[in-house]
Amino acid sequence: MENKPTYIKIKDFTTESGVFCAILNLSFEVFGPALNTAPIVLVNHALTGNSQVVGENGWWNDLIGVNKTIDTTKYTVLAFNVPGNGYDGTKIENYLDFNARDIAKLFIKGIKILKIKQLYAIIGGSVGGGIAWEIAALEPKLTNHLIPIASDWKSTDWLIANCFLQEQILNNSRKPIEDARIHAMLCYRTPESFKEKFQRTTNEELNIFNVESWLSHHGTKLQKRFQLSSYKMMNQMLKTIDITRNAESFQEIVSKIDADIHIIGINSDLFFTAEENKATYQELKKYKNNVTYQEIVSIHGHDAFLIEYEQLDNLLVAIFQA
Template sequence: MNSELTYIPIENYITYAGETVNVDLSYQLFGPKLGTAPIVLVTHALTGNSQVSGARGWWNSLVGAEKVVDTNKYTVVAFNIPGNGYDGKPENLYDNYKIFTAKDIARLFSLALEELNITRLFANVGGSLGGGIAWELSVLKPNLAKNLVVVATDWKATDWVIANTKIQDAILLNSCNPLQDARMHAMLMYRTPESFTMKFNRTKNESLGMFNIESWLQYHGKKLEERFQLSAYKQLNYILSTIDVSSGYNNFKEAVYAITADIHVVTVDSDALFTLKEDKVTVSQLREIRQRTGQKVTHQVIRSIHGHDAFLIEYDQLDGFLEPIFK
């Protein structure tokens, strides 16, 4: 079963910054109806949405009938990050694009799960920005999930991530073609020089009078402009910069100590946005904690020249890493 977009109204939500706002939180369900199967929560990346499965599903190589996250076996819940514009309703966009942090999104998802009477997840899964929110939700609700699966992400926005989101913000605020230009810049964060060389190797499109890398960047900029809105990009870019589960705690170890889930970290070795070096430190700290508590920590590495976007490209590797969890 692939559901239509459904809404959960959350009234008088008070953000961590102290603002009060009404939120129409939208979501989709895939697989058996709620209450009849184990539940997997999947949270989308910056330009993603709740359509994680099906013909237009952005993660349909992973989520679907007889896929690793098998919708014959699991009920998959996917929320839209408020303000992402997926429902096409202008009233659900936000003029103040800094209204929510990653912690706010995790808390809104927690409230929505309560409304759906979901008290236990088989897995809390997220990639990229969605993985940061999955981390935040696990700290907020440490007993919620049996498994935390975080892919191409981190529990914090590093200085490098904050710097890149700052440049993205400047482009979005000042460019004459903000969505196109910001997307072209973002593609450099998501890929690597080696990936571009393999794909293009300095070839030219003679009919356009430009290098193929240039026309490819323009194509991606225009495609995003066709399906995404400026306010949504500004807002989700800001949320990316706010990921930090240690906020409100003395350090990362203290923040995650109470999490009872088995934690599965998947890193892309060539990811320049969420780096392997940072994830190695995270996994080392988790294993120090769990020598005392006993829960599992796994760390798998996707080998790829494609950088951050490899989590959307190298499906055979990702499937192989996640299959033992879900099968």
């Protein structure tokens, strides 16, 4: 039986850009033991994800569940929906009014309303990891473990450039979701991944290359389940990750974070590159002892955190068997 999101009304919220929202709906789902009866793991979803992390349509079933790495007999799993992600019916058209820190603030408000004093871990991939960084920067004592996967504490120029192109497609294309998804898939995978998968083969029935057929399929599939406003909103979140925006220096911010920080990069990631993750790790080591960097080795690029489950399990098992 599938969970359904529960709603919290957040009142009188002002975004970082100064826009006042009288009411915002924040929805969430809980898996495993009831809240505040077991250690709590907050899971932040990626761009096209949602709060359904486990279950029939769970996007992280290989990692989370009964007797899985994050065992839902031992841990309570909490997952919020980014407002406007389309999963819970909340629609946000004015996506430019929000940034990743706003979402982190909303999640923190939700956590306080749910009377959660301490999290065992915050984990997220891609933009979800960026929002995890933002939460830890705002509430440095909230979690014991911070686990950003295929992510970073800031959006790089390269990432911002790709988000800019995504926004151009979303605002100007005749088939915005399909076309934006096709471009995004080129960022999420690698030339080597495509070579292994397609080998320059053709779809004789359609008289096109199989790589073209595959990309078109992904575009059509997303168009059927994702709203245009949701794509714009999530792309804006990806573009605006920066724990130092209008704040203290990186050193001052991270020095206050109590959590053990476990950075997990992907050697072939074209989006949040391993080089950036390693640079973050080297910088963090100057101010913190409880930080590690580990790497998924894969030809599949950014999407490897959703593909290479055995590797991810091996990298996380010690944290969740403690």
